[in-house]
Amino acid sequence: xxxxxxxxxxxxxxxRLALILCAPAVLVMAAVTAYPIVYALWLSLQRYDLRxxxxxxxxxxxxxxxxxxxxxxWQAVANTVIITVVSVTIExxxxxxxxxxxxxxxxxxxxxxxxxxVPYGIITVVAAFSWRFAWTPxxxxxxxxxxxxxxxxxxxxxxxxxxxxxxxxxxxxxxxLLLLAGLALVPEELMExxxxxxxxxxxxxxxxTLPLMKPAILVAVxxxxxxxxxxxxxxxxxxxxxxxxxxxxxxxxxxxxxGLNLGIGSAVxxxxxxxxALIGLVFIRGFGAAAPGAGTRR
Amino acid sequence: xxxxxxxxxxxWATADAVVIVAALLPVAWILSLSVKTEAALKQxxxxxxxxxxxxxxxxxQTSLFTRALVNxxxxxxxxxxxxxxxxSMAAYAIARLDFPGTRLLVGASLTIAxxxxxxxISPIFNIWRAVHLYDTxxxxxLPYLTFSLPLAIYTLSAFFREIPWELEQAAQMDGATxxxxxxxxxxxxxxxxxxxxxxxxxxxxxxxxxxxxxxTSTDSARTVPAALAFFSGASEFQQPTGSIAAAAxxxxxxxIIMVLTFQRRIVAGLTAGAVKG
Amino acid sequence: MRSGERxxxxxxxxxxxxxxxxxxxxxxxxxxxxxxxxxxxxIFHEPSGAFExxxxxxxxxxxxxYHIRISELPSTADGQRQQxxxxxxxxxxxxxxxxxxxxxxxxxxxxxxxxxxxAGLREAxxxxxxxxxxxxxxxxxxxxxxxxxxxxxxxxYRRDLVPSPPATWAQMIDMGTRLEEQGRPGRVExxxxxxxxxxxxxxxxxxxxxxxxxxxxxxxxxDHTATEAAEVMRLLARSPAxxxxxxxxxxDDNRLAFETGRAAFELNYPFIYPSARTNAPELFRNLAxxxxxxxxxxxxxxxxxxxxxxxxxxxxxxxxVAFAAALxxxxxxxxxxxxxxGGLPPTLSALYDDxxxxxxxxxxxxxxxxxxxxxxxxxxxxxxxxxxxxxxxxAPPSGIQPQRILGDLRTSIGNALNSQGLVP
Numbered sequence: 001x002x003x004x005x006x007x008x009x010x011x012x013x014x015x016r017l018a019l020i021l022c023a024p025a026v027l028v029m030a031a032v033t034a035y036p037i038v039y040a041l042w043l044s045l046q047r048y049d050l051r052x053x054x055x056x057x058x059x060x061x062x063x064x065x066x067x068x069x070x071x072x073x074w075q076a077v078a079n080t081v082i083i084t085v086v087s088v089t090i091e092x093x094x095x096x097x098x099x100x101x102x103x104x105x106x107x108x109x110x111x112x113x114x115x116x117x118v119p120y121g122i123i124t125v126v127a128a129f130s131w132r133f134a135w136t137p138x139x140x141x142x143x144x145x146x147x148x149x150x151x152x153x154x155x156x157x158x159x160x161x162x163x164x165x166x167x168x169x170x171x172x173x174x175x176x177l178l179l180l181a182g183l184a185l186v187p188e189e190l191m192e193x194x195x196x197x198x199x200x201x202x203x204x205x206x207x208x209t210l211p212l213m214k215p216a217i218l219v220a221v222x223x224x225x226x227x228x229x230x231x232x233x234x235x236x237x238x239x240x241x242x243x244x245x246x247x248x249x250x251x252x253x254x255x256x257x258x259g260l261n262l263g264i265g266s267a268v269x270x271x272x273x274x275x276x277a278l279i280g281l282v283f284i285r286g287f288g289a290a291a292p293g294a295g296t297r298r
Numbered sequence: 299x300x301x302x303x304x305x306x307x308x309x310w311a312t313a314d315a316v317v318i319v320a321a322l323l324p325v326a327w328i329l330s331l332s333v334k335t336e337a338a339l340k341q342x343x344x345x346x347x348x349x350x351x352x353x354x355x356x357x358x359q360t361s362l363f364t365r366a367l368v369n370x371x372x373x374x375x376x377x378x379x380x381x382x383x384x385x386s387m388a389a390y391a392i393a394r395l396d397f398p399g400t401r402l403l404v405g406a407s408l409t410i411a412x413x414x415x416x417x418x419i420s421p422i423f424n425i426w427r428a429v430h431l432y433d434t435x436x437x438x439x440l441p442y443l444t445f446s447l448p449l450a451i452y453t454l455s456a457f458f459r460e461i462p463w464e465l466e467q468a469a470q471m472d473g474a475t476x477x478x479x480x481x482x483x484x485x486x487x488x489x490x491x492x493x494x495x496x497x498x499x500x501x502x503x504x505x506x507x508x509x510x511x512x513x514t515s516t517d518s519a520r521t522v523p524a525a526l527a528f529f530s531g532a533s534e535f536q537q538p539t540g541s542i543a544a545a546a547x548x549x550x551x552x553x554i555i556m557v558l559t560f561q562r563r564i565v566a567g568l569t570a571g572a573v574k575g
Numbered sequence: 576m577r578s579g580e581r582x583x584x585x586x587x588x589x590x591x592x593x594x595x596x597x598x599x600x601x602x603x604x605x606x607x608x609x610x611x612x613x614x615x616x617x618i619f620h621e622p623s624g625a626f627e628x629x630x631x632x633x634x635x636x637x638x639x640x641y642h643i644r645i646s647e648l649p650s651t652a653d654g655q656r657q658q659x660x661x662x663x664x665x666x667x668x669x670x671x672x673x674x675x676x677x678x679x680x681x682x683x684x685x686x687x688x689x690x691x692x693x694a695g696l697r698e699a700x701x702x703x704x705x706x707x708x709x710x711x712x713x714x715x716x717x718x719x720x721x722x723x724x725x726x727x728x729x730x731x732y733r734r735d736l737v738p739s740p741p742a743t744w745a746q747m748i749d750m751g752t753r754l755e756e757q758g759r760p761g762r763v764e765x766x767x768x769x770x771x772x773x774x775x776x777x778x779x780x781x782x783x784x785x786x787x788x789x790x791x792x793x794x795x796x797x798d799h800t801a802t803e804a805a806e807v808m809r810l811l812a813r814s815p816a817x818x819x820x821x822x823x824x825x826x827d828d829n830r831l832a833f834e835t836g837r838a839a840f841e842l843n844y845p846f847i848y849p850s851a852r853t854n855a856p857e858l859f860r861n862l863a864x865x866x867x868x869x870x871x872x873x874x875x876x877x878x879x880x881x882x883x884x885x886x887x888x889x890x891x892x893x894x895x896v897a898f899a900a901a902l903x904x905x906x907x908x909x910x911x912x913x914x915x916x917g918g919l920p921p922t923l924s925a926l927y928d929d930x931x932x933x934x935x936x937x938x939x940x941x942x943x944x945x946x947x948x949x950x951x952x953x954x955x956x957x958x959x960x961x962x963x964x965x966x967x968x969x970a971p972p973s974g975i976q977p978q979r980i981l982g983d984l985r986t987s988i989g990n991a992l993n994s995q996g997l998v999p
Binding site: 015037108121144252256270 | 306307321324340387398413416441443451507523562
């Protein structure tokens with residue numbers, strides 16, 4: 001009995017210490033976001049256009065109905081899904097190749113790793129600006145190298161392709177570094193044993209490396225999908241959403257800051273949030289990606 | 299070793315080169331734009347035919363840019379320091395201590411991490427003005443803390459879970475004081491994670507555009523990404539291409555120095571969360 | 576040991592709070608010293624320094640009545656509007672004078688963000704000011720702002736390729752096409768990207784064809800002239816005279832393209848003139864100008880007017896000195912300096928006879944003539960939404976379906992005027 005009491009006493013102290021340790025971080029996060037998030041939810045239920053303040057009223061879910069009834073919303077959703085799926089797929093393949101180079105290369109490993117980090121560190125707006133100039137006929141070298149007769153940023157398909165290119169360039173390093181960590185987990189003895197048994201390099205990759213890397217791949221893809229779905233900076237600089245290249249974030253931004261319609265803009269924001277949360281849930285529940293913080297405690 | 303024939307070496311060298319060129323090409327292009335003359339901008343060549351430093355001279359002569367650079371550095375460094383301290387405390391609790399709030403904390407920080415920042419700008423602007431944080435360093439540092447803490451806590455707690463904490467007790471049993479145990483044993487073990495997290499936070503704060511442009515109005519807090527939108531060309535309609543490219547190169551240099559110096563640690567940190575989850 | 580951990584945790588928090596407080600202290604205070612009231616003037620950065628000079632000069636001339644401090648806005652119009660609106664929506668008292676693009680005046684006035692020009696000052700503002708510029712500053716019959724500078728496009732062309740300038744759009748496209756077919760540069764450079772300039776183009780064409788986008792009551796007034804305008808845009812976009820980048824071009828892209836020598840015509844603002852002199856001296860020798868082409872042979876064109884109006888914020892704590900300062904900022908001396916050094920055409924008609932200005936602007940008479948018959952973009956508080964709908968319907972110009980455009984625009988402009996639906 002006394003022993004048990006001592007344990008609970010220790011558990012209580014531990015609990016108190018944990019709360020004290022977490023409090024500052026929680027306070028800072030709450031101070032900045034609690035009110036704005038609640039306010040955004042509240043605004044999404046109002047008719048509220050900044051220019052017509054006296055027409056404001058509580059309208060329930062009307063803004064949500066307006067958004068989902070709009071073809072512009074669905075066009076933006078379609079663009080965002082295309083950008084997300086295509087860019088994450090390419091990033092996964094390229095990221096794996098780059099990770100293999102970084103993992104296996106017999107020299108220059110440090111140089112490769114360092115250079116790969118440059119796209120990760122560079123300011124997104126700056127990189128997007130570089131791409132825009134590169135693809136503009138009068139100023140750009142890529143247009144000249146590829147002998148393009150038209151401006152690729154003027155049509156829907158090629159604009160999306162360049163947005164995807166910019167996304168892939170910027171975020172492949174992140175993907176490849178996450179995968180590199182996964183590669184490091186594959187025991188060298190296992191690969192050696194497979195080699196002795198006569199397995200080809202491809203067989204070793206598919207049968208041993210990939211299964212062992214599954215957790216790393218899932219987390220990398222989860223991170224990137226949730227991030228890619230909110231794509232904003234690249235589109236903002238490259239096309240500004242012209243040629244039907246709006247993503248959902250660009251659409252939301254335009255409602256809020258260009259249209260000054262806070263009600264509809266907030267509804268778009270909440271919908272984006274719900275979709276991203278749903279993606280996270282699907283990954284965690286459906287594919288068994290590790291939920292952050294769900295790991296076993298020592 | 300017998301595998302490393304010259305053919306293999308050549309293959310890997312090619313692979314290395316491809317990766318490096320792909321990573322650096324757009325950066326080289328900005329460098330080229332930044333040293334091109336105004337008249338040479340319309341030559342669509344990758345390399346400039348003549349090199350001028352006028353754009354660099356131009357931006358360093360304006361307080362618009364130099365003040366922004368000071369603000370960027372100060373705000374990013376302070377955000378990084380505070381974020382790492384707060385995140386370390388929380389991550390220690392998550393990784394090491396048994397308490398009921400773990401899931402709630404992780405859930406709340408994930409919510410913050412994925413909530414569209416654009417919808418939070420207007421309310422934050424209104425509050426900041428009311429509490430006089432608008433257009434100040436803390437006015438930017440606070441949002442940067444908020445939006446970097448989820449990632450920082452996540453990365454650090456993954457790191458801390460891997461640390462063999464038994465060593466601490468072992469060191470103390472060997473006669474070390476708690477402080478010695480911390481300094482000689484635990485700190486070196488925790489350092490890579492803390493360090494990497496710091497770099498991630500720094501890059502986040504250094505990159506931010508949306509908060510910077512929304513929560514500042516003068517050069518007392520405006521950072522470089524926000525200042526880029528204030529550059530002007532030779533007239534109202536002209537693009538300040540050269541100045542933007544030069545400023546872009548200047549703000550890319552610290553990032554390059556950092557990755558050159560800490561490449562190993564960044565790699566370790568980026569990957570910490572993923573593997574162990 | 577546990578208490579030690581807790582102690583260090585608290586010390587960390589304490590240090591942090593102190594650090595933040597120490598930072599917040601010196602940075603958030605400031606100002607508040609005695610002296611003349613500070614009038615803060617929000618305007619985009621003007622590279623020649625004409626605005627700063629004007630602000631200093633007026634502060635000096637006020638004899639201690641006020642001191643003007645400039646706060647810079649981003650360089651793009653969208654960026655400027657977002658910064659201003661965010662502050663005005665929060666009833667921010669720190670703005671006194673706003674430098675507004677002419678198309679925002681109705682929007683800002685209707686939202687209650689502007690103080691209309693006091694009756695006693697109206698005469699001083701309107702005397703000698705160009706009519707179309709005044710109209711952009713008027714909403715619901717009241718003068719809401721002070722016209723600062725104006726701007727308009729001219730037709731620039733190369734004398735070595737085009738002996739005499741085309742009078743109509745049809746002629747110009749025809750001439751350009753023939754030049755291209757002869758293997759000579761015949762492109763027509765104009766802003767075709769999906770942004771405000773596309774509305775400017777459309778508005779100029781509709782007005783030149785004799786129509787308008789909204790009537791005086793602010794309702795859609797589009798008719799067959801809209802179809803004609805759309806046809807011309809499509810005709811150019813699909814002709815060999817179109818720049819391949821047309822649907823992604825802004826003013827500066829046109830300037831660069833024209834300076835490379837690939838074009839015979841350019842519809843653009845006067846900023847291209849000093850640039851060509853510096854960056855393309857060969858071409859500059861053959862650079863000539865004319866009025867914007869018309870839609871109907873024998874009738875003048877009505878090119879769209881641009882520029883900046885100065886408004887006084889409804890939340891300004893000292894509107895009287897703000898109006899006095901605004902009036903001084905737009906006086907003849909400041910406008911002349913901005914025109915000669917910054918290339919910003921004045922709104923005061925008499926300045927077009929000024930010898931300094933005429934030396935810098937050999938085309939001063941053409942500009943004044945264009946401005947005298949210029950058209951104004953729709954005056955409505957929902958202007959931004961209306962303009963976005965027009966841009967969305969007309970982008971890219973090569974994809975315009977002229978027979979459908981009228982119906983599409985009537986519906987979408989109707990929605991925009993009621994702030995219904997999503998902005999594109």
